[in-house]
Amino acid sequence: MTSNSHFYEKAIRDIYDAIAQEQSVRTLNTQYPATIQGKTSVHAADIYWEFTDGDIIYKTVIQAKETVTLGELFSLVRIIRDIPGQTTGVLITQPVYKKDIKEMAANAGIILYELLEPSGQDLWEPVVDNIQINVDKEWVKKEKERVGLGDEQVQISANPKYSFIYDENGNLVDSVQGIFDSYSRKHRSAGTERRTVIHEFPAPAFLQTHHELVPFIKLENITFDFALVNVNELSGEEMVKYILGNIFKYFGQ
Incomplete structure (x- = not known):
């Protein structure tokens, strides 16, 4: 064995x-x-x-x-x-x-x-969970009223790896997974303390929905819990x- x-x-x-x-x-x-x-x-x-x-x-x-x-x-x-x-x-x-x-x-x-099998030295890996993608509810309400959707739900991808972020002109600017990766790179020396992150967008940001009448939906922020974990322990x-x-x-x- x-x-x-x-x-x-x-x-x-x-x-x-x-x-x-x-x-x-x-x-x-x-x-x-x-x-x-x-x-x-x-x-x-x-x-x-x-x-x-x-x-x-x-x-x-x-x-x-x-x-x-x-x-x-x-x-x-x-x-x-x-x-x-x-x-x-x-x-x-x-x-x-x-x-x-x-x-x-x-x-x-x-x-x-x-x-990963433990190595002879500490190996730190980011752990991200409790992810909440929060949309701008007031914007969504007005947009649904504008196109006559009523109470119909507009679905977005639940998988961060396939959730892409666009600007107001429809240009791809990032992904939800990209935000996690960026935060992980910035905090690799921050220890193992768990923290809740609220990621705000500096400019209007949108997720693609694949809905014919509402192809994009405006984001408010993304929240998630983040920690660096020693995979050897x-x-x-x-x-x-x-x-x-x-x-x-x-x-x-």
Whole structure:
């Protein structure tokens, strides 16, 4: 067994231990290692976690893989689709650079938790979560009235990687992910203290909507939580909070 295997197996144990201490949700069932009865067959996994936020029951299948192939991704997709209810998957793995795997995982409800094997020195990585893209509600109201939309919703992309920012002339000027990356570069020596960032725009800024009548929507600001985390000392509690945040984001909570 490689040293990488031991590292990812330890991450699984740390996550399992942290689940028992998590207070923001109520755990209904947790197994490690797990044997899960699906609709059509029985499945094996590293961890099975069933919990509720008080309203909805969520089911999560967590696996550790040194590398993720399309075949392994398809296997996890089959498992989560065989488990009825609000079910997601988590793959603890090395950084994934293949676009098709990332896109398939995102569309299938699989969280890729990418970890680097510890090196001999501290390795700091930015963590961004609790993202809120806030639109100018008064501007939106007036624009919808102008084109006769009434109460119809105008949707924007929920994925920061595909949320592009334009100026009032329709010129592409940035992306939501670009804002996160810029902030990360500026604060790489700021330590691990968690902070809430409110990003204001110096000039009118818009997101594309792909709506025929309202192709762009004006932004007010973007808020997010930011911290620099030493990946060599990443705790199970931090991993569980990241997983929870992404589960709720996937289901629109």
